[in-house]
Amino acid sequence: MTSPQSMLVLSGVTRYFGNVAALQDVSLELGAGQVLCLVGHSGCGKSTLLRAIAGIETLDAGSIAIDGAPVSGEGVFVEPEHRRIGFMFQDYALFPHLSVWDNIGFGLSQLTRGERESRISNVLGRIGIESLADRYPHMLSGGEQQRVALARALAPQPRLLLMDEPFSNLDRGLRDRVRQETLSIVRDLGTTAVVVTHDPEEALAIGDMVALMQKGKLVEAGTGERIYDAPWTTYAARFFSRMNVIPARLSAGVLETPLGRFPAPALEGVPTVLLRPQSIILREAGIAATIVDRSVLGEIEELLVAVSGIDRPLVVRGTDRHDVRPGDDVFISVNAHEVMIFPQEADPN
Numbered sequence: 058m059t060s061p062q063s064m065l066v067l068s069g070v071t072r073y074f075g076n077v078a079a080l081q082d083v084s085l086e087l088g089a090g091q092v093l094c095l096v097g098h099s100g101c102g103k104s105t106l107l108r109a110i111a112g113i114e115t116l117d118a119g120s121i122a123i124d125g126a127p128v129s130g131e132g133v134f135v136e137p138e139h140r141r142i143g144f145m146f147q148d149y150a151l152f153p154h155l156s157v158w159d160n161i162g163f164g165l166s167q168l169t170r171g172e173r174e175s176r177i178s179n180v181l182g183r184i185g186i187e188s189l190a191d192r193y194p195h196m197l198s199g200g201e202q203q204r205v206a207l208a209r210a211l212a213p214q215p216r217l218l219l220m221d222e223p224f225s226n227l228d229r230g231l232r233d234r235v236r237q238e239t240l241s242i243v244r245d246l247g248t249t250a251v252v253v254t255h256d257p258e259e260a261l262a263i264g265d266m267v268a269l270m271q272k273g274k275l276v277e278a279g280t281g282e283r284i285y286d287a288p289w290t291t292y293a294a295r296f297f298s299r300m301n302v303i304p305a306r307l308s309a310g311v312l313e314t315p316l317g318r319f320p321a322p323a324l325e326g327v328p329t330v331l332l333r334p335q336s337i338i339l340r341e342a343g344i345a346a347t348i349v350d351r352s353v354l355g356e357i358e359e360l361l362v363a364v365s366g367i368d369r370p371l372v373v374r375g376t377d378r379h380d381v382r383p384g385d386d387v388f389i390s391v392n393a394h395e396v397m398i399f400p401q402e403a404d405p406n
């Protein structure tokens with residue numbers, strides 16, 4: 058039973074293209090006013106899922122409900138124009154021959170002229186682009202086009218706003234600002250939104266809920282903080298940050314590794330042990346290691362250190378600078394509570 062405050066419910070959503078399972082048994086529930094971020098590598102099925110929600114794509118199995126009413130599923134298919142969904146495309150898809158005013162008014166033909174005019178000026182004001190009303194798309198910067206596309210998607214007051222890589226056409230500096238502004242408008246309006254991105258950092262920054270996909274399947278979903286701090290899968294752990302893989306074996310509830318012994322949960326078999334670069338620290342004493350490389354990446358210093366018993370050098374990152382050179386002997390220590398231990402699992406990497 059769908060709870061009344063769920064704006065979007067996906068149950069077992071499945072879509073094949075020939076032999077390719079673009080979506081396999083995807084189930085998710087999104088509360089009204091929440092922002093969901095779909096993230097994953099290219100080809101994992103993000104766009105197909107967005108298109109299925111919009112009704113541009115049909116399902117082979119499963120169902121989709123919006124605001125408590127089924128829109129796709131066994132014997133049900135509500136046409137896209139009747140779903141009350143706003144769609145914002147990566148390339149904005151503004152109509153080149155229409156002014157900004159008319160672009161925004163395009164989806165409002167069911168309103169009276171007066172209603173339409175007040176709706177357009179309202180949304181122009183909300184997004185702070187009143188001065189652009191008479192311009193044509195070719196007279197707008199990338200950031201301005203993005204805002205117009207947002208205004209056009211929001212003007213019909215959709216129940217659900219779908220955005221496919223909405224910031225990827227903007228330069229890095231502008232992107233962060235436009236992203237913040239866009240999200241604050243979406244949140245102020247209380248709009249429920251689904252945003253697609255392939256950028257892990259962006260996903261963590263945007264979503265109330267982050268859903269990580271891989272090869273058509275949902276790997277895991279949760280708040281950005283949960284999925285980053287306490288991932289359930291090695292796939293998620295490695296998707297959201299660079300990881301060192303530490304060889305380990307379990308013996309009597311203790312994890313034995315070349316970096317020391319750690320308490321381990323009750324697990325069977327050989328676990329996968331991961332450690333973030335920032336969880337390893339250079340110390341005056343500790344585990345003996347040898348510097349292999351040092352590079353300064355602006356704020357961050359990255360060291361590669363070799364440790365006996367570990368095949369590949371460990372990546373160590375932090376904001377401190379160390380006066381070390383390749384071949385130097387050093388000591389490292391590990392923040393024990395940051396050691397991530399996973400039961401043995403089939404890892405696709």
Ligand SMILES: Nc1ncnc2c1ncn2[C@@H]1O[C@H](COP(=O)(O)OP(=O)(O)OP(=O)(O)O)[C@@H](O)[C@H]1O
Nearest residue numbers: 074077079097098099100101102103104105106255
């Ligand atoms: N119309 C189609 N016909 C055949 N195969 C398709 C079609 N649309 C998508 N696919 C396949 O389905 C899979 C998922 O594609 P989708 O576009 O949803 O991925 P994505 O995660 O959005 O990727 P990207 O980030 O590159 O846009 C891919 O293997 C893709 O090749």
